[in-house]
Each structure stands twice: as C-alpha cells, then as structure tokens.
Amino acid sequence: MSPTTSKTTSKNSSDNIKEGFSISVFIRNLVFLSGLILLSFLATRTDYAVALCEKIVLNSGGASTAAFENIKPKKMPATDALARKYFEAWNSQDLGVLGETLDEKVTLRDWDIAAEGKSKVVEANGNIFKAVPAIKIEVLNIFESKSDLGPAAACEILVKVSDSETLKVTDIIQFNDAGLITAVRAYKG
Known part of the structure; x- marks a missing residue:
C-alpha cells in the first residue's frame, strides 16, 4: 500500500464518519420535530406547530432544543x-x-x-x-x-x-x- 492510498482511505473514512454523524443528527432532529408537531396538532395548537416549523426553517443549521426555547403557543381564551x-x-x-x-x-x-x-x-x-x-x-x-x-x-x-x-x-x-x-x-x- 502506497502512502497516497493510505491518506485517501483515511480521508474517506473521516468524511464517512462526519457524513454518518450528520445523517444521524438530521434523523434525530427530524424525529424530535415530528413528535413536537404531532403533539401540537393533537392539542389543537396549530399556531404552535406553524411557529415551530418557521423557527426550524430559519434555523437551518440543524434543529436542537435551543431552536424551540423562545416559542410559546398562544393561549386560547376560555x-x-x-x-x-x-x-x-x-x-x-x-x-x-x-x-x-x-x-x-x-x-x-x-x-x-x-x-x-x-x-x-x-x-x-x-x-x-x-x-x-x-x-x-x-x-x-x-x-x-x-x-x-x-x-x-x-x-x-x-x-x-x-x-x-x-x-x-x-x-x-x-x-x-x-x-x-x-x-x-x-x-x-
């Protein structure tokens, strides 16, 4: 095995790990988001779900719990x-x-x-x-x-x-x- 082959293999492994990590983070965030949206719809809080989706679209760097901290659903009057x-x-x-x-x-x-x-x-x-x-x-x-x-x-x-x-x-x-x-x-x- 030549030194260049070793570097290429090492680089590809590193890229694969990063890509795998990104995919797993994406899937985790997608599942988290889906759960929140489902819960908000079940609670007939579509305003919360819409605000949540807007926040995630604006925070396209990836969803995390920090993206949801400032979202507060409107309280419906009794x-x-x-x-x-x-x-x-x-x-x-x-x-x-x-x-x-x-x-x-x-x-x-x-x-x-x-x-x-x-x-x-x-x-x-x-x-x-x-x-x-x-x-x-x-x-x-x-x-x-x-x-x-x-x-x-x-x-x-x-x-x-x-x-x-x-x-x-x-x-x-x-x-x-x-x-x-x-x-x-x-x-x-």
Whole structure:
C-alpha cells in the first residue's frame, strides 16, 4: 500500500464518519420535530406547530432544543366563560356591561338585524330590550372551537320571548385574542 492510498482511505473514512454523524443528527432532529408537531396538532395548537416549523426553517443549521426555547403557543381564551359572561350581561340588559364584552369592530347578524361596530351592536341590543323587556336567554350548550378567525364558541340557547314563546337559537360567537367578541351570528332552529 502506497502512502497516497493510505491518506485517501483515511480521508474517506473521516468524511464517512462526519457524513454518518450528520445523517444521524438530521434523523434525530427530524424525529424530535415530528413528535413536537404531532403533539401540537393533537392539542389543537396549530399556531404552535406553524411557529415551530418557521423557527426550524430559519434555523437551518440543524434543529436542537435551543431552536424551540423562545416559542410559546398562544393561549386560547376560555371561550365558554367569555360566552357565559356575554349572556349574563345580555340577560341583565346592562348595556354598559354588554359593551365591555365587545370589540370596537364587532358585527352582529341574525334573522332580523345586521349591525356593525360596538355602538351600533349595543344600540341594536338596547332596541331588543325596549321592544321585549322580559326577554331572557337560557344557555343549553357551549362548544369551544378555534377557526382561522380566532377562538370561537357555538352556543345552543333558548331565547324566552314570553311565557308562550321560546326560540331555539344557535349563536356563533367569535373572539379576539384579548377575549373580546368580534362577531355574533345568530341562527334560528
């Protein structure tokens, strides 16, 4: 064996070791990343998964636990409690408290009303209270959700117009990350 052959073999072995190490690090990081993404999706935290993927793409030198240290998933507001607060304000017919649950750009839509903006939505509710002073809402179920527009709640309610008239209604209530209502869409049935 000549000295040049020995050097070539030694160099190739070193390259193979480095390449093998790089592949094993890549596979370890890929498995780690896949596990994190799967867990985040299972927890319905797609915002966390997207942030995680963006962080890894930006940190293309290889994934490590350091790449994930500053990623914090957004905490989804407790939409059940927020929706119940809205219905309590509605039942009390306190327009000030009702207004505190609403975003400035809130929209309201039902089978009779369409209103846009906090003052108009508060006014529309005030008109309902004037027209039907005894009106009350009974909450049957609240289903929390998250959409592309943010946290949401689908609320099955009974609107008690009078002793003899009760409407079955589903309210879809959208919230922003601050927990304020951005939209209320009400459907009969």
